[in-house]
Amino acid sequence: MLKNVFEYTGKKVTVFFFEAGKITSLFGQVIYWTFKKPSEVKSIFEQMVIIGNKSLGVVTITSLSTGMILALQTGTAIERKISGAANMLGGIVSLALTRELAPVLIGLVMAGKIGSAIAAEIGTMNVTEQVDALKTMATNPVKYLAVPRFIAAIFMLPLLTIYADLLGTLGGLFISLNIFDGTTGSYFESLNMYMRLDDVFKGLFKTIFFGAIIAVIGSHKGFETEGGAEGVGKSTTSSVVISSMLILVTDYILTAFLW
């Protein structure tokens, strides 16, 4: 019994380090090809457009509702003790959004939307021998498939986060005006008072890492896919789970260092 427990744990730990090694190696190759020769320029732009198209809708809904919820929750809580919550909402909403909520929520939403798509697409190519076909035509699959997705993701995540920062702030303004009788002037005055530009930049800086995680984990799971349609389904799911976990952990580490 005890032996089984050890054996089981041992196996899991080995598998974990084996996979971590593979991910690290893929990450290394991706970085190498990204800086070596950024070929496949057409493909990079294509991927950027795909990411933008796929995610604009979810990012809009996520950021708008987050800004509104944030304003509503903090506003009502403040009103319990003091009146005139509207005078502080701009600062609270924009700080929470730019430093933390927009980057991490966009990261998680994109892991579901883009990371899964990368894993499914490369995974399907893998099980239908398209990745092998690339190799026979002297084309490195990491360079051809993973690198354009990586570059597109590390550009698009910050862009989408800027959009989310703006939209979330406007969502907060909407609540401030309509629920707490605030004015546009007082909303932006408090925003100005509490928020600094480096809050925005540090938040955006984090999303570059999230983009990297999403693209590398999605590609890794794609390249490791085995066993037909069922395998593609498994890869897709696990790419979302792994990249979400990694995003949260990385978020903590980066936050601890940045502020």
Added chain:
Amino acid sequence: MIKLNNVIKCFGTQQVVNSLNLEIPDKKTVVIIGRSGCGKSVLLKHMIGLLKPDSGSIVVKGKDIAKLDTAGLDDIRKHFGMLFQSAALFDSLTVAENVGFALTRFTKKSPAEIRQLVKEKLALVGLENVEEKKPSELSGGMKKRVGLARAIAMDPEIMLYDEPTTGLDPIMSDIINELIVNLQKQLKMTSVVVTHDMKSAYKIGDKIAMMYEGRIIEEGTPPEIQNTNNPTVQQFINGSSKGPIQVLG
């Protein structure tokens, strides 16, 4: 020349290739026959470095490709064309982009020249007006032929064909057989063809090799194979259910 020496390959506990030796002479066509699941596709993938042997060597143009790194493999692979059993077309690209894939990447030809070449290669495999279609809009046999057009697009020195005529009607099969013969004659290609189609094997092969239980058990010219005394080979080429080959397992 491609030379396989004592190649061994296992998947888990299943030994698929077992101390296999085979020589593919330059500018000749070698046909590999054998039962479904005996490891023909696996063998073909070893010749272009998609699979690495557990032991043994695979020498192509004087280099053991089992020992090459990615860059070295890419250099060697520029001399190869490969038709996959499943065609393996890139389904995000059109037929024209598939066939022109290597031309676009590795030559300095203009888009117009590439369009013309793509058209010619498609005509060779009996296809026209399919350039703008996606692979999902093609029939199985059409995919196979687009795969073939893609494989020969760069006029490679060495062609690997995995079941080129499977899924084609008899007339189309014959057209593809002639194409393989012509490519070998005109461009002096070295070809390895995996097939179950004995008619095609006799027509295109300079040499036929039969794979059985992970080894090449017999090789020879088409007449030699037709007149073999080996009961296993006889059973296979005559398509009989009775003989030394165990039908189950």
